Structure formats: C-alpha cells, structure tokens
Amino acid sequence: METTSRTAAQSTVEESPAPAQQHTETETASRCAADGYARAPFPWYGLDGAFTGPRWLMQVGSAADGTVQHGSLGHGDEPSIRSEATTGEKERFAAVITVAASPVRRSGDGTGVLDATTVSSAAWLAGSGLLAHTWPPQLDHSLRDDWLDQQTETAFELADDLQGDSWSALSLPVDGVPTPFHYRESEFGWVLAGSTLGGVHIGAYGRGMSAYGLGFAVVRDLGPYMRRDG
Template structure:
C-alpha cells in the first residue's frame, strides 16, 4: 500500500507570494472544500499565506498559513532569533485510489499532519555548521526521520499538549527539538491540524477557523534561499 506520507506533495517552505502571484495563491485556498485554520485572535502579529498541496486530480489536500517573521535560509541568519509559527491544515480523507488507479492511498490522519509539520520545519532550517553543498543530504536524512516520528506519535519524544481549537480544549501531540517545535492534532471540521515554529512558544497558542483569508493576503518580501 502506498503511504499517504509519500503520496502527499511536500510542504517545503515557500516564500510568501509577491503581489503578482498573490491572487493565484488565494485562489488555491479558495478551491479547498474544507476550512482553513490559523492562530486565533489572541495572536496580533503579521499573518501570511504560504502554499497549498494538491492531489494528482487537482483536489486541494492541505495547505499552510504563516504567522510572525518569515523564515530565512541565509547562512548568516541566526535561526534561534527567528519568531514564527506555521499552521498546517490537512483534509480528512478516507482510503482512496491512487491517481493511476492501480493502488490505494492510506487515509489521512494526525500522523499526516505531524509529517507535514515536521518536514516543513526542516525545510526552513539551516544547520549553520554545515556546508551548503551538504544541506540536501542532511534534509533528506532528517525528512526520513520525520516520517518515522510521525508514524509513532505515542513513542518517546512526543508529549501531550492541550490547546484551544475554536475555544475548545484539544489534545495535541507535541515535540520539541533544537530546530523548533512540532505539534499535531485534529479539529472538529473534518481536518487534521499540524503546526511548527521557532521563537514563539507553542504553549501559549490557540487555533481557530480562518473566517476571512484577506487577513492573510499580505504579500511579504521573499526570504533568501
């Protein structure tokens, strides 16, 4: 059986859109048949759209919204000084056929949200002691580890964290690392919620359905890759 992890498009960090492509980004979010989540109104900082992930038939499967400072991959940037949180919304999907009709894809789950959040954090992380030429090998290795961790949410390294989702206390799986934190849980609207960040404490966050995407339609300068 083909794993949802490997079938889903990569959530690799993408800079917020420039004005010339902002409308196309918004269109992708508007095509979704599920609600999008972001940080609740207790967060008053900048908000920005990232990207959506689609299935082979164009169906929107997941997407991310950013909060705070846009992560930078500049070698001279200190990742520990960056303050951001990204919320990943994953549609709840049952087991379904693969695009070519020859196999099936696993249903999406909290593990799907955990993997998307974990790999998203890695993709906006730069080990400052590492040569640029070696980063892809490091990223591939760490992404494989993120797959395994997401498949074992009850194992050591994960703890439980209760945060409000639309005002309702909700249990999340939480993991902290040298590069930031990752968490994953489920909402009540047929979605799974993942999040990752750095510099902003996960313990003080809350999530809610985004009522107006225009609040996120604020193009920001692209980060250096």
C-alpha cells in the same frame, strides 16, 4: 551602475517596473495563490485572534486530479534558510497546516489507491516543513541535501510513532475548545499535531514563538493573509 548615454539611461528606467505596477503584480500573485486555498473542500485553520502579528499565505498541496488536500498559513516573520549564529537574528514564526481527513480511497484517475490521512500526516508535514527552513550553522552547503534527506526520514519515523517517548501531550484551544495535541521540541524548533471536531487534522511548526500560548481557529477571511504590508 552609471550609464554613459541618455539612451542607455532611458532604457534602464523603462525596464524597471513603476511602484504602482509592482504593487499590482504583488496583488495579482497573492490572488492567484489565494485561488488554491479557495478550492479546498475543507476549512482552513490559522492562529486565533489573540495573535496580532503578520499573516501570510504559504502553499497548498493537491492530488493528481487537482483536489486540494492540505496547505499552510504563516504567522510572524517569514522564515528563511539561514543560520541564526551567522545573522545574529532570531526569527519568530509559526506555520499552521490544515490536512483534510480522508479514508483510504482510489486516486482521481482510478489507477491507484491513496493512503488515508491521519494526525500522523499532519505531524509529518509539520516536521518536514520545519526542516525546510533549517540549516545547522556548522553544516557545509554541499552537505545540506544529505542532511535534509536523513532528517526528513527521521521526521517521518517520528510522525509514525506519536505515542513514542519523543512526543508529549499538549492541550491547546481550537475554536475555543481545549484540544489534545502531540508535541515535540528539537534544537531547530517545535512541531505539534492534532485533530479537530470539524473533520480536519492540524499540524504546526515554528521557532522563536512559544507553542504553549497558541490557539487555533477557522480562517473565515483570507484577506489578512494576502496583505504583505505586515
């Protein structure tokens, strides 16, 4: 918008962060996000070295006492809630979820019991994660919450029945070792879940990128996930 005085123009310039400042703020935000991943008492998994595209941090999930229980790492295009039919674009991404394997245990504050985490936990997180980035083109904006609640309940039921007909078997390498996964596809993308020899469960979801050619590996350096220059 044009300004009509020198004072207004100076104010507008001064209120806009300089490129160097914006870069610094972005780096700070990335490092703060990385702190959550660094607190995890388990190894993180992402796509292995065969994937050469962009990598990015997503989010971690913690218990009431602050203990990190699971988290996600993104690969490819950062997904958004949008209709492919409207934009004409097809996002290509895969999100990898690592879930700490834990038995039934008391909560950190001693007031309750936490459920055990299993491969179904990873399947549930993957299914709900995919739905969070999904919006059927024929769906009215005002109805999306109702649709999401319904689909989320369905995803939970599917995750609780990994031996059901909705899932098929898929073997993918984890740290170079062929590992069995439960796999399913839908009109919105694909979801898979399995367990590693390292004592964690892996879930993953994506679209526009085939799951059949993926491989997973321990992430030994979060640096590539913190760089947002792609």
